[in-house]
Amino acid sequence: MxxxxxxxxxxxxxxxxxxxxxxxxxxxxxxxxxxxxxxxxxxxxxxxxxxxxxxxxxxxxxxxxxxxxxxxxxxxxxxxxxxxxxxTPPRARYVTLSCGMEALPRALHTRFEEAGGRTRRGRRLCRIDRAGGTGGTYELTFAVEDQAGRDTGRRERVRARTVVLALPQGALRRIETGPGVFGPSWAEDLEAVEPVRAAKLFLAYDEPWWRACGLRAGRSTTDLGLRQVWYEPGGASRLLLAAYPTGPSASLWDRFGTGPALGEPASGAMFDGGPPATAAAVAHAHRLLCRMHGVQAPPPVAACWQDWGRHPHSGAWHVWRTGRDTERVAARMRAPSPGGSLHVVSDCWTEDPGSVPGALGCAEQVLQAHLGLSPPPWSS
Incomplete structure (x- = not known):
C-alpha cells in the first residue's frame, strides 16, 4: 500500500x-x-x-x-x-502483567462477584430458544457436568431478558438454537474468522543449562518443530517454554498426544495442576533443544503441555478470512438476534482478534451501544 x-x-x-x-x-x-x-x-x-x-x-x-x-x-x-x-505503534514496547495475564480475568471475575454477580460452575450452555410470556425473552438450556467435565444427563433451564455470550467460535458452533434466535447472516458471520491452532510445552530442569550458552531471557526461533523457545528471566529460574508451535507446526506433535505422562506428581505440583505432557513429547522436545543449542543437557524433571487445538478448544486465536467486511460483520456479531437483547462478546470478531484489547474493546462496545452504560473514566 x-x-x-x-x-x-x-x-x-x-x-x-x-x-x-x-x-x-x-x-x-x-x-x-x-x-x-x-x-x-x-x-x-x-x-x-x-x-x-x-x-x-x-x-x-x-x-x-x-x-x-x-x-x-x-x-x-x-x-x-x-x-x-x-x-500497532512502530516502536511498540510489549509488557505483561507482573502476576501473569491470567490475573486480569481473575480480577474481573472478583469484581463481578463483589458487585453481586453469581458464578455457577459445571454448566454448559447447549441450547437457546426464544421464549414467550413473562418469564423472559430467551430460554437457555444448560447441561450439568461433573467435576471432570462429563455430561451427567441433567438439564437446567433459565429464562433471561438479556443474554451475553462470552464465547469463541468453536463453543458458539456447538450451541443448538431454536427458530428466530439469530438473524439470517449468523451462520455466515460465524465463519468469517478461522481458528489458528497453537500449543505450548513448558519444561523444568534441575539447572538452567541454557545460561551457559549466553541466553538469559527472551526468545529464540527455529525451523525445528519447537518453532519458538522462550527463556524465563531471573537468575534462579529453571523454567523453559520449550516449544511454541502454531498452525501446521502444531499438528506435528499429534503423534505424541497419548501415552504415560512425565514426572507425575512432580509436574502437577510444579505447574499447579496444569495439563500433563507425555513422556514421548518431552523426550522429543529435549532432543530438539539439545540439537538447537548444540549441547548435551540433562533431561527435564517436570513438564506441562497445553494444546488449544484439542477439545474443548478449537483454536488458540482467530484470523479474519479474505473477502470479509470486518467492521460490518463485527457489528452484527455484537447484536446477532433481531428484535432481542442477545450479544456476543469475544476477541474473535474484533479489530485485533486473539488479543486482550480486542476482547475488552468488544465488551465495552456492547455495554455502551446496546446496554446503555456510559464510557468509564479511564477510557477517555
Missing amino acids: PGFGRLREEYHRAVREGRDADAASVRARYRSAHGAALVQGEPLVEVSWPRVLASALSPEALRLVADTDGYDLHPGGAAAWIDVLFR
Whole structure:
C-alpha cells in the first residue's frame, strides 16, 4: 500500500501528542488508501496474507520469513492483518502483567462477584430458544457436568431478558438454537474468522543449562518443530517454554498426544495442576533443544503441555478470512438476534482478534451501544 509507513508514523505521532482530530484525519486517509489498494490487480480485501508476502518477496526470502519468524504463516485476509499493523505503534514496547495475564480475568471475575454477580460452575450452555410470556425473552438450556467435565444427563433451564455470550467460535458452533434466535447472516458471520491452532510445552530442569550458552531471557526461533523457545528471566529460574508451535507446526506433535505422562506428581505440583505432557513429547522436545543449542543437557524433571487445538478448544486465536467486511460483520456479531437483547462478546470478531484489547474493546462496545452504560473514566 503506497504511503503505509508514512501514514502509520503520522497517526501514532498524533496519538502520542494528544491531537485527536489529526489522528482521526490520518486514519481516514489510511482507510481511503486501504480501500483502493490492489495486489496484482485484485482488491486488497480479497487477497490472503501469504499471497501479499509472495507478491513482494522472492521464494527464498519467503522461506526465510517462514523459518525464522517463529509463527507459521496464517492463511487469513491481508486487509485485516495490515489494519493490525497500522494500529500497532512502530516502536511498540510489549509488557505483561507482573502476576501473569491470567490475573486480569481473575480480577474481573472478583469484581463481578463483589458487585453481586453469581458464578455457577459445571454448566454448559447447549441450547437457546426464544421464549414467550413473562418469564423472559430467551430460554437457555444448560447441561450439568461433573467435576471432570462429563455430561451427567441433567438439564437446567433459565429464562433471561438479556443474554451475553462470552464465547469463541468453536463453543458458539456447538450451541443448538431454536427458530428466530439469530438473524439470517449468523451462520455466515460465524465463519468469517478461522481458528489458528497453537500449543505450548513448558519444561523444568534441575539447572538452567541454557545460561551457559549466553541466553538469559527472551526468545529464540527455529525451523525445528519447537518453532519458538522462550527463556524465563531471573537468575534462579529453571523454567523453559520449550516449544511454541502454531498452525501446521502444531499438528506435528499429534503423534505424541497419548501415552504415560512425565514426572507425575512432580509436574502437577510444579505447574499447579496444569495439563500433563507425555513422556514421548518431552523426550522429543529435549532432543530438539539439545540439537538447537548444540549441547548435551540433562533431561527435564517436570513438564506441562497445553494444546488449544484439542477439545474443548478449537483454536488458540482467530484470523479474519479474505473477502470479509470486518467492521460490518463485527457489528452484527455484537447484536446477532433481531428484535432481542442477545450479544456476543469475544476477541474473535474484533479489530485485533486473539488479543486482550480486542476482547475488552468488544465488551465495552456492547455495554455502551446496546446496554446503555456510559464510557468509564479511564477510557477517555
